[in-house]
């Protein structure tokens with residue numbers, strides 16, 4: 001989508017520190033990490049948020065989660081743990097309107 005920063009990262013027109021990509025998803029390091037390991041996993045196609053996902057996106061949503069698990073595993077966090085977060089909408093603090101999964105690891109995370 002024109003003007004979407006994550007579409008531009010997926011297209012390679014804006015640089016990013018990509019840690020994994022395939023034909024469906026791209027995973028790259030967050031510009032402003034809040035944990036020692038902070039990666040964002042996005043679909044290549046534009047969806048503004050999880051609220052925009054439809055039944056036909058079921059496979060894609062699964063791929064996002066599998067990619068999140070993969071980058072965490074490959075970075076060595078399978079045993080110590082990691083957190084996956086999808087912020088949706090204003091009250092959740094979503095700032096980039098292209099669906100993304102945060103993967104946080106490398107420190108003890110508080111809850112909620």
Ligand code: 5GP
Pocket residue numbers: 005016017028029030031032033040086087093094095096097
């Ligand atoms: P949200 O608050 O929407 O859930 O998360 C958006 C995330 O995208 C933030 O953690 C922010 O640091 C990250 N971000 C915003 N713009 C860019 C960018 O151009 N490159 C990268 N790598 N991360 C970005």
Ligand code: ZN
Pocket residue numbers: 001004005006007008045046047097098
């Ligand atoms: Zn987009």
